[in-house]
Amino acid sequence: MKQRILTGVAAGALFILFILIGSVPFALFIGLIAAIAYFELVVMKGISAMSIPAISGGIYVFIFVVEAALPGIANYVPYMQLTAILIIITLLYMVFSKNTFNFDEAAHLFFSAFYIGLAFNLFVNLRYLPGVGLEFVFFIIILMWSTDSGAYFVGRKFGKRKLAPNISPNKTVEGMIGGIVIALIAAFIFEAVVPHPLFHSSWGLLVVVTLIISIFGQLGDLAESAIKRFYGVKDSGRILPGHGGLLDRFDSLIFILPILFVLNVIG
Structure with a gap:
């Protein structure tokens, strides 16, 4: 319990600090959190985090989230093109992996990348709402x-x-x-x-x-x-002693933000 409390206080303080800082540091910090949460889902499925599709998905998530604070990135890698690239890489890897990577795993990677990327993209956008x-x-x-x-x-x-x-x-x-x-x-x-x-x-x-x-x-x-x-599995990861993984800590936020977006509460 002591370790859980200490971890919670330290992690919570760091999280609040970056929220208060805002700007690019906040976006980069949230992008890192999103990428780690994505890899936790990847590993949970039994897919190697070092595989080409998994790494491609992690890059996709990070860019998707950070783009909310650096819209100029979209001029170089537009979101739809980025999504298409991820799909192409994933499907090509399935073709050339000699049946070690299947469509079920490809679908898991894509859904995980989009769902987590969307939620944290909305979170960064919310921080940048004027006023x-x-x-x-x-x-x-x-x-x-x-x-x-x-x-x-x-x-x-x-x-x-x-x-x-x-x-x-x-x-x-x-x-x-x-x-x-x-x-x-x-x-x-x-x-x-x-x-x-x-x-x-x-x-x-x-x-x-x-x-x-x-x-x-x-x-x-x-x-x-x-x-x-x-x-x-009991926990999504071990990055937070006493708490599990980042997905364990942000599961509610990841679920809430798309719903608030659909209902036009945030945008």
């Missing part, structure tokens, strides 16, 4: 952490009904509800003290967005648990 970007980033992060803490402590104290026993046996319905309640409290406090309210005192909109973040954040956690259970 409210920094506040919105902290709003989402605080709600995620509040939801996780509320679900954990309420679940341990009052949890009886299993939420998804076949995927994550320790999660409970009571814990999920507790996470939502704590997130709502955190959201109202945040909106009351932030210098520039995100929702212009529209409490109804604040509640709706908070519910989306809290509920779908927990579903994102379950989605990653389902992936890990399918591949028979």
